[in-house]
Structure formats: C-alpha cells, structure tokens
Amino acid sequence: MDIQNTIQTLREELNQHNYNYYVLDEALISDYDFDLKLKQLQELENQYPEYFDENSPTQRVGGAITKNFQTVAHQQRMYSLDNSYSKEELLDWEKRIQKVLGDVPLEYTCELKYDGASISITYENGILKRAVTRGDGFQGDDVTNNIKTIKSVPLKLKGNFPEKFDVRGEIILPFAGFEKMNQELIEIGETPYSNPRNTASGSLKLQDSAEVAKRPLDCLLYFLVGNNLPFKSQFEGLEVARNWGFKAPKEAKLARNLQEVFEFIDYWDIHRHNLPYETDGVVVKVNSFHYQDELGFTAKSPRWAIAYKFKSEQVSTKLNSISYQVGRTGAITPVANLEPVQLAGTIVKRASLHNADQIEKLDIRVDDTVFVEKGGEIIPKIIAVDLSKRPQNSERTKYITHCPECETLLVRNDGEANHYCPNFYGCPPQIIGRIQHYISRKAMDIEGLGGETVALLFNNGLVHNYADLYELTVDQILPLERMAQKSAENLVKGVQNSKNIPFESVLFALGIRFVGETVAKKLAKHYKSIDALRKATLPDLILVDEIGERIAKSVIEFFDNAENKIIIERLKNYGIQFEIIEKINLNATNKLANKTFVVSGVFEKFSRDDLKKAIEDNGGKVGSSISTKTDYVVAGENMGPAKLEKASKLNIPIISEIEFMKLVE
Structure with missing residues (x-):
C-alpha cells in the first residue's frame, strides 16, 4: 500500500465532505462514516509523522495555545x-x-450585512497562511490557529487561483449554535452569553484553539483583495470564490439599478427573520472593480459601497432615573437608567440621552414610559415618550448646573450641544479618562495596564497625569488591590515599552480635543516633530490638508497650556518618540514637490497603488478628486468621463503613464 497516497486521498476526500456539509449544506455521508474516515487518517498520520501537514483536516480540532496574539499590519487597509x-x-x-x-450605467451587488467579527485571511499558493482580525483597520491580531478550526474556512483551495491574495469575511455564530451553547451553560448553572455577535468576536481571542473548535462558528466571505484577480466585478468574484471553496452566501444579488436594490432591501427586511444568523442590513457595492478604483476611498470608508441599516427593533420600558457622566474632555453625557428590558438580543439597562437639547426636545422625565431602540443596532437610545402613561405629578427634567464629580460650574460654548466641566486638570474622571485614552491600543498600546488599574493608580495618589506612569515602580504598585508581583512587573515593563511607539500614535495619545487618529497622522506627517507642531500658528495649521479652524485652535490651546508644556517636557526626558523616524527610500526624490496628481483609469506598467506610491516617493501628493489645486491627471484606459470633463474644463494637463515616467526619470 502506498501510505503517502492513501493519506493524501483521505485528506482530499474529507476536505470535500467538509466543503459539501459546511459550505454547500449538502451532507453526502453520515457523521458516523465521516468520523471513521477522520479516525483512520489520524491513525495514519500518527504512525507516519513524516507526512505531517498543518492543513490536514485532522488539525481542525485545535490544541495550539496562544498566550499573546501578535499584532499584524494589514497589507490592504480594512475600511x-x-x-x-x-x-x-x-x-x-x-x-x-x-x-x-x-x-454611466451602473450595476450594484447587494449582500446581506452579517453581524459578526470581521476577518482578513491570506492565502499563498492556495494554502491558508494567516488570519488577522480587523483591529483598527490598519492592523489587527493574528488569530490563525483559531480560524483554522472553523470548518467553513478552506485550509486548501480548489481550482485555479492567484499566487497570493486576501479574503475578507465575517465570523458569525448561527442562532442554533448560540442557543445550544447557552443551554449547556444554563444546565451547569453558568451565566449564558449575551448575544451571538459578541460571542463570535470573543471566541476569536480565546487562548486555546481547542476551545474555539468546540464552538459552531461560521465564516461568510464578502470580498477579495489582491493583484491580478481573475475577475472584474464584485458579483463575479463571489461566484469564483465559491468554486475555490469559500462560503459566499448565495443571497447576494446583482442589481441593474437602484430600483432593484430597493426590491432586495424590501424583501430581506421581511425575510431576514428566517435566516439562521443575525443580519442588520444590506451592503450595496458598485459592481465594477474599475469603477470602484475610480471612486476610491474617503479617510474612513470606500466611496463605492454603503450599508443600508434596517429599522431598529423598539421596546418600551420605564425610566427610573437620570445620571450624568463626565468624559475625558469634560463633556457631560446624561444617561437614562432604565427598567431592564430585552432588546435585539441583549438586556438593556441604560441608554444615552446625548445632551440637554435632546432631553428638552423629547420632554423626557423620570418615571416616564419611554421607547428605546438600538441606534445602528449598537447603542441603545430613547426615541420617544409614551405620554399616555405619564404620571400626573410628573415634573420637567432640570439639567444639572454643576459637575457631578467636582462641583465646578458647567459651561456651554456657543454652537455646541454639550455642557462641559472646565476643571480640566482637577476633575477626577477627566484625568482618569485622559490617562485611559493615553494607554489605549490605538494610542500608546500599553500592555499590562487597563482602565480599572488606571483608576486604581489615580485613586491611590500614584499618578496625576500620563507622564507619572513613567516613574511607577514595582514596589509602589504591589500594595494595590489585586496586584501580584508578576502583574506589577508587567505593568512597569509595558509602560517602558511604550517608548517605542511612533510619533503619530503618541500625538493621538496626548488627547488633544478634536485630534483623532486620522488627524494625528496628518499632523505628524506634515510637521515631523512635536517641536515643529507646537510652533505652528493658526494660519499655518489651517493650510494643512483637512485641518479646519476648530482643530487648529484646539491644537494651539493645548500647547499654550502651562501644565501641558511641563508634561511634554517630562515625556521627552523619558524618551517618548516625539518625531517621525523617516524610513530611508533610496529611490526617493523631490522632483514632484508641491505638485498634486489625480490618478484615473487602468494602467499597463503600474498598478494604481504603485503609481500613487511613485508620486509620493518623488515628493508629490495624490489627490482623490480633481480641483483647481490639481496639477496633473495621470490617465489610463477607461478614464472616468466626469474626471475627463472636469480636467478639460479647468485646463489641467492630462498625461499618460509614459509621460509620468518621463517626469520622474
């Protein structure tokens, strides 16, 4: 008997049965017969370890332990x-x-919007190489061992496929599996899980992949990313992916106009309740990849896709009281404390009231019966009051005038909806909130230090601002509640390791009002260092791409503050990265300095991304749309007619990729 051939034949047969059952939903053999073949393969692999294959069906049972999930950058951002x-x-x-x-005539691909955890899976030569969570879109956690346990994720592809590409999908937990898991927990006296989405997401971060293998997770594919993909549209891509072995839901439909999109939405708004998993809307995508390239992206989202959200489920319940929270910027958020009620798969006890205007507009009062829905299926909010059930002795809500934490008189700036506590450096929740923001993953990403520990450190007088973190010692931390030697050492080590975090993340971590992650990246890229940024004037800042007057004023106010100046000098002395470390590009030039280019069409010698990189490598800037600031349009085949018309109207030079190459030679 040829052992290697027998093993390979069994693997292929079992992979096919897995595909039939978990992707096509067509079982051709019984569970008993499948288990017999799997057992036979397991015995052969144990007997002949020289034929081990990490992608064998026997490896789906898991068993690998991951203590710390490695952070991995996405090759292509997940928007x-x-x-x-x-x-x-x-x-x-x-x-x-x-x-x-x-x-131009447009076609759209309509797909159901699955409520789960997004994943990006890389395949090389048809073999699953790596699976990474969405994270912040730029980078996520490597959860490859856990993803390999999901039966609908192919370990090895069928047919003809590119050498390397990524698939984007949603990890979901079907209702039947979720209910079975909860029933098992109830039977042993444990608390059941709250909802399928959070359970699916949490499963990806379990340290033991054998535990993940026990959970009936599923993976639904919705997009493929890579160079030279063998199809030219979203809908065709889904069909090809099915042939390769992926589970791309067949509910997807090609719509030839928006009217057909509306028909798809109307149908699934009713029939979604019959699906075996959660869905909260429809994703509509421009079908043509060429048009997708032409449309491009905003800072956060593709212009060629949009999610239509189904109307949220609503329930009524009693408003027991209103409390007020203080955020890290001093913003006051009123919170409704509700009689607990079931809503969209979770128990809701609280809802945001947003601000004083919202309370006044809806005339919300304590002891009212209110209607609650989940805004975008995530955050509960009160949408109306049932006036027929209002008590006779009801009194209008009087918004608080002083900070509930430090008693400082609240202020409300013209044109702003929120009240603020101006005691920026003396109000405990603001101080704790700023430090919690500083240590967060998208900021300084300090391991070993969480939000509760920050509050513990502050309340025990060990930190008063985020610079104090760098003076903490193990001996200071050990006496604190729930702090062991190892925990204290990890905390101090995590703080010290944050000195390697790049400048753009440090700038975001400082917590300057209105300076989010994207704005921090732009400011860091433009000014290169904290010293250059804090010397910038209001007119200078406003000239930076996408920086408006509100952001510019906030930046200047932050650096004018005496306490902030002291904190930044301390952070400098501790070795925090306050300037960009430029990566040396030997091919970089300044030939295109102060020139803005817009790229449109399909190219022979460059991919669009390579062309944009070549522009930036030579000192130029890539614009997303044509305007009076555009210096050149680099045009390939099938350039968008609207761009052609606008460029001609503004007399902007239109050059080919050959002419572009001559510019940088």
Missing part, C-alpha cells in the same frame, strides 16, 4: 462602511457616485 437609514440616502449616494463617474 469601515458609511451607513444609510433611508432610500433617499441611497439616492444621494448614487448622485455622489455619478458626480465622479459621470452619467
């Missing part, structure tokens, strides 16, 4: 989607598309 809640918003979206593409 989030813009949301819409009405058909009018979809019509407006189509108008924005046509403004860029011109009056």
